[in-house]
Amino acid sequence: MNYFEFFDLPVRFILDEAALKRQFYVNSKKYHPDFYTLASESKQAEILELSTLNNQAYQTLVDFDKRMKYVLELKGALAEEGKNKLPQAFLLEMMDINEALMELEFDFEQEAYQRVLSSLEAQQSALDASVASALATYEDLPEQTALLDTIKNYYLKKRYLLRIKENLNKFASL
Amino acid sequence: MAYSDKLLEHFKHPKNVGTLDKSKKTVGTGLVGAPECGDVMRLQIEVDEATGMIKDAKFKTFGCGSAIASSSLATEWLKGKSIDEALTIDNMTIVEELALPPVKIHCSVLAEDAIKGAIKDYQEKNGITVTVEESSH
Numbered sequence: 001m002n003y004f005e006f007f008d009l010p011v012r013f014i015l016d017e018a019a020l021k022r023q024f025y026v027n028s029k030k031y032h033p034d035f036y037t038l039a040s041e042s043k044q045a046e047i048l049e050l051s052t053l054n055n056q057a058y059q060t061l062v063d064f065d066k067r068m069k070y071v072l073e074l075k076g077a078l079a080e081e082g083k084n085k086l087p088q089a090f091l092l093e094m095m096d097i098n099e100a101l102m103e104l105e106f107d108f109e110q111e112a113y114q115r116v117l118s119s120l121e122a123q124q125s126a127l128d129a130s131v132a133s134a135l136a137t138y139e140d141l142p143e144q145t146a147l148l149d150t151i152k153n154y155y156l157k158k159r160y161l162l163r164i165k166e167n168l169n170k171f172a173s174l
Numbered sequence: 175m176a177y178s179d180k181l182l183e184h185f186k187h188p189k190n191v192g193t194l195d196k197s198k199k200t201v202g203t204g205l206v207g208a209p210e211c212g213d214v215m216r217l218q219i220e221v222d223e224a225t226g227m228i229k230d231a232k233f234k235t236f237g238c239g240s241a242i243a244s245s246s247l248a249t250e251w252l253k254g255k256s257i258d259e260a261l262t263i264d265n266m267t268i269v270e271e272l273a274l275p276p277v278k279i280h281c282s283v284l285a286e287d288a289i290k291g292a293i294k295d296y297q298e299k300n301g302i303t304v305t306v307e308e309s310s311h
Contacts, residue, residue, distance in 0.1 A: 160214070
């Protein structure tokens, strides 16, 4: 049973988060180990497993990025680590941003910092805009593999931008 | 997790960090990435036209310590090799040399892909038949 089935929700990137939370609370009560202290050992073990699953599934689905990764894996859209390739042009851009970032580490300049920051923000919003409709249209239909591909590229590119952002944040306090 | 001394040495004092002029015909550039970690690696070779030997190799890697060490080691190994010899470097040799832990094996794969990318670029630029096989990983 996958996490979506567990919560009786359709497989989506954009999720009814209120329904997810509601179902999580219902399950939390239903599978609460305290209600089974007098049950058989195997029943107790089963309940413990279900309550663990409930928590794991919720933690995954409630987080947009984790959910995205989960759906991509569920649908077999994400290749195993090391086999996911991105276009050279994108890697070049990432190389440039990273190089600019490294120069900042050696020699901090407010202007250069702002340039990297705006470049990153521009990339991020262009990327977000490019995937918005794919995320919203996806309805777990077999003919939607092209959408999955778009979303996969978005997911992978976002990893780069997040890393750069983390590095940029180190300067924020300066 | 304990890292080997060799790995730490390459990480702390990476060899051959830098850039070669990619507009030169004798320079081949490989650019690869490991999106899962946001790593990007550029590896370049410069081939001596007279001897066909790789006379220089440089890299720049933004990524974890193992990715830096793998590419540093790769550039060391590339220098003085012919293209054919360079193509025999595979990721498991890097894994063994640096004693990379299993979760970091993809860093060595990245280095191997970068080597192949650089060689392919060099061969294409010079009208040589590309002898790089598609990545087997």
